[in-house]
Amino acid sequence: MNSQFKYILLLLCAIFVANTTLMASGGSTEEGGELNVKELILDHLGDSYDWHLWGEVSVPLPVIVKGENSGWQVFMSSNFHHGTVEYNGFYIAQEGSYRGKIVEKNAAGEEVRPWDFSLTKNAMALILSSIVLITIILSVARWYKKHNTPDNPQVAKGFVGFMEMFIMSVNDDIVKPCVGKNYKKFAPYLLTAFFFIFTNNIMGLIPIFPFGANVTGNIAVTMVLAVFTFFTVNVFGSREYWREILWPDVPTWLKFPIPLMPVIEIVGIFTKPFALMIRLFANILAGHSIVLGLVCLVFVTVSLGTAINSSMSVMSVLLTVFINMVEILVAYIQAYVFTMLSAVFIGLAQVEPHHAKH
Amino acid sequence: MLLQPEVGLLFWMLLSFGIVFFILAKFGFPVITKMVDNRNEYIEKSLDAAKEANKQLANIKEESEAMIASARSEQVKILNDAENTRTRLVNEAREQARTEGQKELDEIRRQIQLEKEEAIKDIRRQVAELSVGVAEKVLRDNLRTDKEQMAMIDRLVDEAMVSKS
16 A cells, blocks of 8 residues: 555656656747747657757767768767757758758758668657667566476566566466467467557656657557567468458358459558558557647646646646546557457458358 | 767667666576476476375275275174184083083993992892891791691691692
């Protein structure tokens, strides 16, 4: 009970730190003028080439680009001085469709994107969460290897016990019932997907330095996850699964001469992972935007006088705390939903021919 | 802007998720789930074993109770046997003692009888000798003279005559 309170307090502290961080950054972008809430939120939701800490302080990240005529180049993002300076022909676009991205001028003088493999904020957050996840799971696995000999198995306590409960709940409540009888083949992928998404969701909610990136709210990340599910579903699909797509049990005129149903089914193959991609992306993005928007209330109401501003600040903090709690729930639910739907799709692709032709 | 996936991030995501998937699918989750399955199996087995052991224990208890009961009846039987044997032995001994005693007694009685007869014989002889002696002496005294001798003869004849008539 006591330790639970401690964690809640820690979370609240983290949120307040987030508020002050944002306040500082808001102050810096504002520069006395009107605060552009939309740009502020979009900048925080999007990727960036350095990891902003507070005010003018940020952690520079490596930039890896291949320009049209300058070849591969690796340098630190601090060379851009927050996008104000050009470096080796590259600069960060301040407006236009490439706003906030590294661009260069081609021979015709147009702004073009180079090949950009920079370790951006999101890429760094991804690598960090991968390391955290691998460390946690492998340490748990090592505990089992050490303590769980076949003739003298032990019951894990503490963190390992918690992880065991977590992993086995995903395994037994999502993977096993949704995939069906050969779930063991797909359990490693689905468990990895679940914990990868969950770790990134949670780490995205912690607003202090090495965390707080909007990783699972980035469409590139969810796209890769969806592509993995797409390949898992279709590569391991059974013969019956493909038969049902290409020659479904419908009246013949629906599939010949115009293959109406097969076309619908084939479109369905792609819409399923597409829905997975958009769902995770949109949910996490929305969560981050709501939190940011509520925090921005503090700065938006500055011009409305002290009374309104202070009362709105209190409201903003309370609402932010509430939304953060909801977001913790959403972090779990979205990981759960992604894993469950992936498991269901995999299970549907494992159909056996049903001999129900009376 | 947000809906457009960046090539760079796609690449890093593919790389990091691929590595995470490879490592965890090889060394992470299967180990854990397998161990937990093993443990569940072990628990099931242990439960079965415990059930079996309990059953056996109950059997053993029953058996031991049966054994105790049989031992008790055996004991009673043995005690009875012992009692019987004892009485039989005692009786036999008594019987033997009695017959032995009887035999001895008979022998003694016979001996006594013999000795008694011997004694009687002896007494009789002695009495005969004594009476012969006495008679000799008496006769010697009474028949010193002829007259006396004649008188005697007369008397004896008279007596004989009297007794014949």
